Amino acid sequence: MEFATLGQRRVITQWVAKDLAMEAEIELHDTLRFLSVTPRQLWTRPEYSPFDAEISEIRFKANGLQHRVFGFFLSDEKQYVMLIGAQKKMKIYDPRDAIETARKRRKLVLTDRSCIHEYTDYQF
Amino acid sequence: MNTRIINSKLFSKLTDKEYRRLFIASQINKGIPFQIRALRAAREMKQSDLAELAETTQTVISRIENKGASNLTVQTLVKLAEAFDVALVVRFEPIDKLIEWVDDLSPEKLSPEPSDKILAELRDSLDEVPDEATSTQDIKRTKVRQRKASTSIEQFSFNFMAKNVFPIFSAGSTQGQVRKEQLGRDLKVVLEDAA
Secondary structure (H helix, E strand, C coil): CEEECCCCCEHHHHHHHHHCCHHHHHHHHHHHHHHHCCCHHHCCCCCEEECCCCCEEEEEEECCEEEEEEEEECCCCCCEEEEEEEEEECCEEECCCHHHHHHHHHHHHHHCHHHEECCCCCCC | CCHHHHCCHHHHHCCCHHHHHHHHHHHHHCHHHHHHHHHHHHCCCCHHHHHHHCCCCHHHHHHHHHHCCCCCCHHHHHHHHHHHCCCCCCCCCCHHHHHHHHHCCCHHHHCCCCHHHHHHHHHHHCCCCCCCCCCHHHHHHHHHHHHHHHHHHHHHHHHHHHHHHHHHHCCCCCCCEEEEEEECCEEEEEEECCC
16 A cells, blocks of 8 residues: 555655666565565565554665665554655665654554555556 | 456566566566575574575575575575475576466465475375275275266266257258267267258
């Protein structure tokens, strides 16, 4: 699942289309595809890591750059909501406020499920 | 290949040669580490257990799982397959075969059952007299099953012939009737003209 703004802007779809190079897009989509068939207890590093009590990150590397997708599992633990994508350079995220934005969006999702949509671009 | 796949965004991207190259490479580089972790978990193996079975070191297993499989030799893959008791398929294939594999990816495909178990299940599923049958009752029961199966195949053949084959031969003679005769072990199908 991915977060969509009030104006129905799907944030991950747009991030992939505007900010990711081809190699990064393929890395992200393969990571999502393999995670989607991996039992929840095997979501571990290097592809996944809890960030703190609220959010976690999907991790991948492409073109020599670390990339992160911040998100969280819905209470049923079966659906993962991607809130924002970012690049990580020397411990600094681009966009810089990625974590703050992720926290705000998580709160919105918890109060209003209509702001999430299925993300299927990694599938045929 | 179904229209859902062909109409997908991902399919159209694969028409780009560079995209295709990266996609194919990524299925190995990312897919093998995911499979190794899933297989290890299913077999309740630690990295060191796998390393011992595959005659390598825990460092090598850790590196594959964390850094990808792009530099793995086929020899290492063979040893890993042996350690997990699974088949290893390394060959050149048309792209549609890879697409189908990716599209059909599932937890079961990620972590296949051991070959020993699969072969035993296949053997057990065979509907024939077991070599180790100990009682005549076993054999009798099996023969009755086989006879029933054989009768249903004969009946199916007859129905198929009557419905699909004879109408073609007897075009223009729709009054004809189809009859079956048992001649010893053979089944004879006869088309009789009503006239």
